[in-house]
Amino acid sequence: MTDGADLRSITSIAPLVRSGVLSPSTLVRECLKRIEARSSLNAFVTVMKDSALHDAAQAEREISSGRYRSALHGIPISVKDLIAVAGTPTTSGSAVPPLHPAADAPVVRRLRDAGAIVIGKTNLHEFAFGTTSDETAFGAVRHPFDETRSPGGSSGGSAVALADGMCFGSVGTDTGGSIRIPSAACGTVGLKPTLSELPCDGVVPLSTTLDHVGPMARTVADTALLFRAMKGTAAQSIAPAGGRLVFGVPIPFFFDRLDGDVRRLFANTRRALTAAGHSIIDLSIERAAWTPDVYLHIVLPEASCCHATTLDRHAAAYSPGVRLRLEMGGYVLAEDYVRAMRLRDVLTAAVDDAVQRCDALLLPALAIPAPPVGAASVDVDGAREPIRAIMLKLTQLFNVTGHPAVALPAGSGHDGLPRGLQLVGQRGRTERLLDIAAAVELQITAGPGSVGGGTG
Amino acid sequence: MQIDAWLAAARADAERRGLQDLQPLLETLARSTRALREAHDKIVKIAEIARIGNGAESAGDGTVPPRHEP
Numbered sequence: 231m232t233d234g235a236d237l238r239s240i241t242s243i244a245p246l247v248r249s250g251v252l253s254p255s256t257l258v259r260e261c262l263k264r265i266e267a268r269s270s271l272n273a274f275v276t277v278m279k280d281s282a283l284h285d286a287a288q289a290e291r292e293i294s295s296g297r298y299r300s301a302l303h304g305i306p307i308s309v310k311d312l313i314a315v316a317g318t319p320t321t322s323g324s325a326v327p328p329l330h331p332a333a334d335a336p337v338v339r340r341l342r343d344a345g346a347i348v349i350g351k352t353n354l355h356e357f358a359f360g361t362t363s364d365e366t367a368f369g370a371v372r373h374p375f376d377e378t379r380s381p382g383g384s385s386g387g388s389a390v391a392l393a394d395g396m397c398f399g400s401v402g403t404d405t406g407g408s409i410r411i412p413s414a415a416c417g418t419v420g421l422k423p424t425l426s427e428l429p430c431d432g433v434v435p436l437s438t439t440l441d442h443v444g445p446m447a448r449t450v451a452d453t454a455l456l457f458r459a460m461k462g463t464a465a466q467s468i469a470p471a472g473g474r475l476v477f478g479v480p481i482p483f484f485f486d487r488l489d490g491d492v493r494r495l496f497a498n499t500r501r502a503l504t505a506a507g508h509s510i511i512d513l514s515i516e517r518a519a520w521t522p523d524v525y526l527h528i529v530l531p532e533a534s535c536c537h538a539t540t541l542d543r544h545a546a547a548y549s550p551g552v553r554l555r556l557e558m559g560g561y562v563l564a565e566d567y568v569r570a571m572r573l574r575d576v577l578t579a580a581v582d583d584a585v586q587r588c589d590a591l592l593l594p595a596l597a598i599p600a601p602p603v604g605a606a607s608v609d610v611d612g613a614r615e616p617i618r619a620i621m622l623k624l625t626q627l628f629n630v631t632g633h634p635a636v637a638l639p640a641g642s643g644h645d646g647l648p649r650g651l652q653l654v655g656q657r658g659r660t661e662r663l664l665d666i667a668a669a670v671e672l673q674i675t676a677g678p679g680s681v682g683g684g685t686g
Numbered sequence: 687m688q689i690d691a692w693l694a695a696a697r698a699d700a701e702r703r704g705l706q707d708l709q710p711l712l713e714t715l716a717r718s719t720r721a722l723r724e725a726h727d728k729i730v731k732i733a734e735i736a737r738i739g740n741g742a743e744s745a746g747d748g749t750v751p752p753r754h755e756p
């Protein structure tokens with residue numbers, strides 16, 4: 231469990247750091263201690279102890295001399311080990327020889343410019359090509375509340391690091407749900423912005439059409455701080471959206487098969503939002519059921535293309551499952567890839583239509599709780615479901631269409647494991663979506679085991 | 687290319703390359719491709735109907751031939 235972890239939000243400690251009551255060095259040392267104490271979770275691939283302590287000392291000097299940069303100044307964050315951090319290998323969670331970037335990815339550089347301290351690189355599903363973070367050369371990532379469970383993926387190490395108090399923010403990537411799935415499984419917050427809103431430069435690609443980079447944190451306000459810094463705008467706090475909001479709940483397809491506690495906690499959220507004066511309408515996203523087939527015919531050939539050279543040279547170094555999926559992509563016909571790209575336009579128009587009828591779509595982020603490590607399938611609603619398909623089901627559409635989507639905690643199930651909600655906004659209106667998410671977060675009473683339900 | 691012919695060729699190629707574990711994945715992919723093509727055909731038909739409704743001449747394959755002014 232997460233006993234003894236410092237799970238405070240960035241917004242709550244930033245004033246203490248600014249006033250000198252709390253030093254960045256203390257924060258970094260506490261995070262390092264936590265990472266070491268909980269090494270069995272395999273959350274980190276590389277811990278940047280020396281550089282983090284050096285950066286913390288520098289932040290202290292700047293802050294004490296009146297050069298406070300932003301609410302992220304002196305705050306320890308982690309970076310998924312798929313993203314370039316200068317001077318540190320990018321392993322992508324693989325035994326394939328790593329990259330050695332000379333420069334930070336732009337999103338990392340911007341976070342550093344805002345004063346954030348990179349404490350280490352987090353473990354992931356190899357090359358971000360999976361949802362369970364157990365196919366990795368650095369040991370299966372384990373859930374902080376139950377080590378027999380997967381935290382989800384592919385940004386599993388980032389979500390674990392946040393849920394267990396090893397850092398205060400993280401940078402993840404999301405090609406089919408890789409930020410939102412582990413956020414939902416671990417009770418944290420994760421944002422997939424609008425497509426192309428944040429640069430993917432310096433990120434090892436998986437699918438050039440579907441890849442997104444985004445922030446992960448313990449609260450919506452912290453996620454917004456990171457997002458704005460990653461965009462290169464001022465890292466200022468947000469205000470929950472005011473007034474009466476209208477939420478659209480897309481019932482067909484998305485609610486076909488859900489774990490009982492996911493359904494129960496979603497109903498609780500509906501009731502809480504209605505009681506707070508907001509409106510909820512049921513709607514349908516036309517042809518949403520086509521999503522898995524469209525997604526598959528885009529992600530497989532694009533991933534296969536991205537890995538063609540490396541796969542040729544280092545096939546044996548890949549995890550068997552990841553290698554097979556990459557090999558499979560080589561068999562997708564060009565004509566079917568073109569069909570999928572055409573259908574992507576159809577789905578994009580359908581989601582555009584749905585989000586224009588409300589302020590945001592509201593649905594669960596993950597149909598199941600954190601699954602057992604290594605499970606190939608799980609029982610959901612009395613049926614056996616393949617693990618990847620059921621974990622991607624509620625998130626992948628919004629990678630296909632590029633709409634911004636955020637996962638936030640919905641509370642915990644009877645098993646003590648978190649469940650997650652998802653809000654989806656209009657393309658290009660990610661800031662508005664975060665304001666709405668902050669308003670929803672206020673209405674959620676998180677149960678025991680959930681770490682991100684409040685705003686403190 | 688027809689899906690059955692594609693699947694047979696893909697399975698033979700995977701076999702030749704010693705990737706036996708790929709066989710069930712290729713079966714899954716074939717089912718998904720079938721569904722993708724059905725979805726695509728539906729969209730093409732809807733687009734054709736809309737174009738014909740707007741007075742365009744259908745080429746029968748989802749495309750509309752360019753109009754030539756007399």
